[in-house]
Amino acid sequence: MTVSNWALDASHSSVDFSVRHMMIAQVKGSFNEFSASISADPQDLTTGSIQFNVELASVDTRSEDRDNHLRSADFFEVEKYPTMTFSSTNIEKVDEDEYKVTGDLSLHGVTRQETFTVTYEGTGKDPWGNEKVGFSAEGKLNRSDYGLTWNAALETGGVLVGDQIKVSLQIQAAKA
Template sequence: MTKTKWALDTAHSGVEFSVKHMMIANVKGTFNNFNAEIDADPNDLTTGDISFSIDTASIDTRNEDRDNHLRSADFFDVENYPALTFKATEIVSNGDGEYQVTGDLTIRDTTNKETFVVTYEGSGKDPWGNEKVGFTVNGKIKRSDYGLTWNAALETGGVLVGDQIKISLEIQAAKA
C-alpha cells in the first residue's frame, strides 16, 4: 500500500493522561478536542507524515476546580498557549506493527524531542464501506521539561503533583 491521507475519527478516538497525586494514587484526565494529520501507509508507518494538535482548554479531569487550575498560568496557560502539538520527525519499526515515533512535542512554547510507542491495531471496513485503521499510542513525558513546575509540598514529605505524565491515545481514522 502507498501513503494515504487519513481523517481522524474523533468519535472513536481518545487522548488520556495520568499523573501521580500526593505520591500515592494516579489521577486521570482527557482532552476532548484534538486533531491529527496522518499521511501514511498503515502497514508501514516508517515513511509517514504524522502531526497531532490538542486544544488545551478541552482538558477534563471530572473536577471543574482542578480543570480551571490546569487551564491557568500555573499549568497550560490556555489563553496564551491554546494548543499543544506533536510533529513526528522519525518513525522506526520494532516489528509486529509496533513503532517508535519520535518527534517535536510543543507545550507552552517549549519544544522537546519525545518518543512514543505506536501500535497498529488493524484495519477494516465499517458498515458503510469506509476503510478504517486503528492505532494505540503510549508514552511518558516530564511536565517540568515544559515549564509546568507548579506544585505544593506535603506535610508528610513529597509533593502534591508528580512530574511524570503517562500519555495514552486510541486513534481511529478513516481513509480521506
C-alpha cells in the same frame, strides 16, 4: 497498501493522561478536542508523517475546579498557549505492529523531542464501506521539561503533583 491520507475520527479516538497525586495515587484525565493529520501506509508507518494538535482548554479530569486550575497560569496557561502539538520527525519499526515515533512536541512555549510507542491495531471497513485504521500510542513526558513546575509540598514529605505524565492515545482514522 500505499501511503494515503487519513482523517481522524475523533468520536472513536481519545487522548488520555495520568499523573501521580499526593505520592499515593494516579489521577486520570482526557482532552476532548484534538485533531490529527496522518499520511501513511498503515502497515508500514516508517514512510509516514503524523501531526497532532490538542486543544488544552478541553482538559477534563471530572473536577471543574481542578480543570480550571490546569487551564490557569499555574499549568497550561491556555490564554497564552492554547494548543499542544506533535509533529513526527522519525518513525522506526520495532516489530510487526509496533513503532517508535519520535517528533517535536510543543507545549507551553517549549518544543522538545519526544518518542511514543505506537501500535498498529489493524484496518477494516465500516458498515458503509469506509476504510478505517486503528492505532494506539503510549508515552511519558516530564512536565517540568515544559516549564510546568507548579507544585505544593506535602506535610508528610513529597509533593502534591508528580512530574511524570503518562500519555495514552487511541486513534481511529478514515481513509481520506
